[in-house]
Amino acid sequence: MLITITGGKGGTGKTLCAVNIASMFKNHGYNVLLIDGDVENPNTYLLLGGQLEKKVAVPFFKPKISEEKCTKCGLCAENCTTHALLHVNDSYPIPILSLCSGCKLCYKICPDKAIEEDYKVVGWTYKTIVNDITLMLGELKPSEARSAAIVESLLEDLDKIISENSNKYDVIILDTAPGAHCDVELLIKRADLVIPVTEPTKFGKMDLMRIMELIKLLGKDTKVIVNRSTLLGFKQEFLKELEERGIEILGDIPLDNDIVASYCQGIPIMDDKSTYNREGDGYIAFKQIFENLLKWMHNTNKKVK
Ligand code: SF4
Ligand code: SF4
Structure with missing residues (x-):
């Protein structure tokens, strides 16, 4: 229950x-x-x-743009529903992490595999017996x-x-x-x-x-x-x-x-x-x-x- x-x-x-x-x-x-x-x-x-024990970091996806692979097509920015990728004219997209939901859509749809997986720690979990x-x-x-x-x-x-x-x-x-x-x-x-x-x-x-x-x-x-x-x-x-x-x-x-x-x-x-x-x-x-x-x-x- x-x-x-x-x-x-x-x-x-x-x-x-x-x-x-x-x-x-x-x-x-x-x-x-x-x-x-x-x-x-x-x-x-x-x-x-009790005491906090068994601390485990909670990772959160953040997009990392590879300038070597990116063709500046803008597809990732067009499809990001939270507008967390800024793409202006002929520039590489710039991630705005405060708006990113970590959905990984950009990573999945980039035709050139120019978005790499990167993670930041947003907090921790603990497990203990008290x-x-x-x-x-x-x-x-x-x-x-x-x-x-x-x-x-x-x-x-x-x-x-x-x-x-x-x-x-x-x-x-x-x-x-x-x-x-x-x-x-x-x-x-x-x-x-x-x-x-x-x-x-x-x-x-x-x-x-x-x-x-x-x-x-x-x-x-x-x-x-x-x-x-x-x-x-x-x-x-x-x-x-x-x-x-x-x-x-x-x-x-x-x-x-x-x-x-x-x-x-x-x-x-x-x-x-x-x-x-x-x-x-x-x-x-x-x-x-x-x-x-x-x-x-x-x-x-x-x-x-
Ligand atoms: S979809 Fe990929 S190639 Fe196109 S702008 Fe975004 S990162 Fe660059
Ligand atoms: S992970 Fe999702 S929210 Fe974050 S930049 Fe990519 S498409 Fe936008």
Whole structure:
């Protein structure tokens, strides 16, 4: 089963939910793979108290023009849909790398094989095991804009794992970046269930509606978590409004000191080795969320294996 945890807005607690849901499945004896696809701000390993290991560079194609072979025909520039090749009159085409999508079309269609394959590193992936949870994480190189290339690389690694052994992991949890852009779409497309995390503010509601539109377009099952639900006393009003809009709620998490402490200490509140208060509001809220998740799985016949 594959669960994507997302949110239209940054800072709503997506990663908090991802690591704690992963921890609860792990506590119940399931093999869990957690993939951090928030490649501009990958911090799952910090919340799990782990280290980044097994660093692998993610290469990105860039065209290299051979002036010895190029006849200046201009075919590559004419067909580049992102206008990443500048061809003026009788000049050699000049690549504008900030516009290049790395599609390789120019390389494939050049009649004189005058475009050579060249690559730049746009970021890295990592793989590690923390608290018996396998974590795969992507990191975009500072100043690079091609975040989707890192997410695609993570998904290629996931496909490889599944093709080699589809039963290796019982539950796969994907943690996305905030927003409703293509990186997020790539990770939502894979999900059996999408869990957007929001907060009871006007910004939270507006961004939730944007991500719900994308989830609806992709035809995915969804259930929302409302984090910091007790913020400023709007909880009931906010939950009622979501219900009126036909949005299903998986659960809500109140403001809670143990959750703040778990952030600071890098130990998920729901990890079975943690010493947080089992009667605390945060702990009970996550427990209820997990029970609701198991009910959804039962009702939809979703199996973890
Ligand atoms: S298609 Fe090939 S030969 Fe023609 S301008 Fe481009 S690189 Fe040069
Ligand atoms: S790789 Fe694609 S986007 Fe980049 S220059 Fe070639 S055709 Fe244009």
